[in-house]
Amino acid sequence: MELKNKHIVRSVERPIPIYPLTVTRLSRELSKIVRNPPEGCKIRITNNMFQWLALIDGPAKTPYYGGLFKILLDFPPNYPFSPPTVRFLNKIFHSNVGTDGSICHLDNIWVPVQTVESILKALVMLLIMPIPEDPMNPLAAVMYICNRFQHDYIACMWTCRFANAD
Template structure:
């Protein structure tokens, strides 16, 4: 039986990331027999509140990848306006392709088949550094980020960073 295109593509992306690692994250399979479930470790970007954190997340790819985007979920606790309380990442490039029924995002900001694990991760790292408070997945975090960035928001993020360091390599 031949492998589906999506599996070939994912295998190639994984090999490429292993050969030429990208600063800020590492990626691998959760289970060697399942190319559709990846674990990524994201290093909190320097000069941000997340600096020093080691955040674990899972990427789950649909069988029709790259026509449709993967889902991304943080396993490590994280306090961020664009990550809901269950850890699900809400970022434009992971939204289904096409028109946004709410008219908030342009089609080119949403999922496009040219995206790779690398472009997704670079977008997520950028999101950590620069949250989008206009489209929050975690309304409480967004409110604190807007109103008390250097107080309560910073304290909660610092706690997540400390916790991530303790649990990073479990």
């Protein structure tokens, strides 16, 4: 409560409306991914239908090979009209992943016809082919461009340390 002009104003949080379309869409996407997951990807649901845990195997012929990357997908109540928040839970040395696990700006390229499957495929592609021209980790981006051997060595070491599949 706060006092404004000698009147008490109660600040009441309004519940965020959940659109029926959101639940229907998430259920349909989950069913499809469970039946036919993208290569190297799995989905686990938490107790909350609006939070999914994606597991992505590090692609072959990359410094991320052998790693198991955990990614949290947090869906807004108005999904698919707004994108989910997507972030790596493992530490990863990658030009398009911030130190907090955030991934390059999904908001800027999001359209409602995209799906969780398309997000997962895009993440696998980022592991295969980073985009250093749009970095969230400038050090990794510069290293990727200027000293690929050193970049790959560090990425491989971080994969072994932070994304151990065991």
